[in-house]
Amino acid sequence: MPATRPATTIAPVAVVGGGLAGITAALALAEAGCPVTLYEARPRLGGAAHSFQRGGLTVDNGQHVFLRCCTAYRGLLDRLGGTALVSLQNRFDVRVLGGAGRSGRLRRASLPGPLHFVPALAGYRLLGPGDRIQALRGSLALSRLDPADPVLDTMTFGSWLAAHGQGAPVRQALWDLLAVAALNTGVEEVALGPAVKVFKTALLGRPDAADLGIPLVPLGRLHDTAAQEAIARRGGVVRLSAKVTAIEPDAVIVDGVRTKASAVVVATRHEQAATLVPAGAAPGRDAWSALDASPIINVHALYDRPVMRMPFVAVTGSPVQWVFDKTRVAGLGKGQYLAVSVSVADTWIDRPTADIRAAFVPELRSVFPAAREARLTDFFVTRERRATFRQAPGSGALRPHGATRWPGLYLAGAWTDTGWPDTMEGAVRSGLHAARLVRHHVRHQESAS
Structure with a gap:
């Protein structure tokens, strides 16, 4: 009788980082039947798209929107069971407010x-x-x-x-x-x-590519709880408050403990990835830090009555850029909750909240005349100091591919060379690409064993 070949057990794939890139990679691997563990140093998933509690409200750290052309992100939402939890325009339509009561409208035609x-x-x-x-x-x-x-x-x-x-x-x-x-x-x-x-x-x-999509529920429900549940349903493991401090050819060091891994996907921000990925695996890793970073702040203003009639507006000629009505999403029962998304926020990122309030409250009154009669019941600021990398000339050449020189070690994140800017869509695409590379590597391991 021919000898029976002993069964081998492949160690789980380690995905480091629980933002959208890491969530996508872990979910895709679990769907493909690969054992996978997702490690996130924070007590939640979602990366820069998360929620927290404040005074009985569920607050998104920032406003995130997507477009109909973001097919990879929309696919992720579908796999997370989140398609019914977002609103997608039937036709691109944006009201733009200018100075002196002027307004315009950008609405696509059929x-x-x-x-x-x-x-x-x-x-x-x-x-x-x-x-x-x-x-x-x-x-x-x-x-x-x-x-x-x-x-x-x-x-x-x-x-x-x-x-x-x-x-x-x-x-x-x-x-x-x-x-x-x-x-x-x-x-x-x-x-x-x-x-x-x-x-x-x-x-x-x-x-229809630019039709805007906006979450109808807090980001934490879309990118944290739904993601954990989806990965677990498919046999994957999510470990929160678990910090990976080093990567070896066949293991990761998690909170000081060496843990075997058949492959590793580093799905952190580019600065963190540069410290985790060994120099021999990616000789160009020092260039990643030259990508720099660009901040975003969100100004949260709560009023005792409605002051904005539209679900969102864009504003020009003002530090107020885009304003979203977050009343229902946050769970506010009375009044109105406006979130002002301010990109390229270098001017504001280190300013005290009192200074930002002194600048933005009068601007909001100018943009929304009804705010002049309303009482401001709360005002606070959330800050993402390194929201995206700074997409300046030369940055494209610094973005690495998903594969490294080490077999089994891969990169994911919106900062990698996805063909897209640093967006949620780019992050998801990078996670899908990394998962494909891992599956090929694991199949090779299995055939060689």
């Missing part, structure tokens, strides 16, 4: 792309007739560029806009309004490549 956005620009009342023509010409020129062209990583979006006749009014009321929110970097600093990716994909591609 036309094939990119013609669907032409009526929105042609009727955008925050721009004069000449500026609207500038914007249309700029959009046409932008649509001819390839975001993957490495030359676009060497120049700023602002320099390109200037070279294509986009004056200050168009920049402020259109390009900066959208680029700052999407890229967390202003047009004068952001590289042309990621800007082209955003505008071509969202506004100049499929007509």
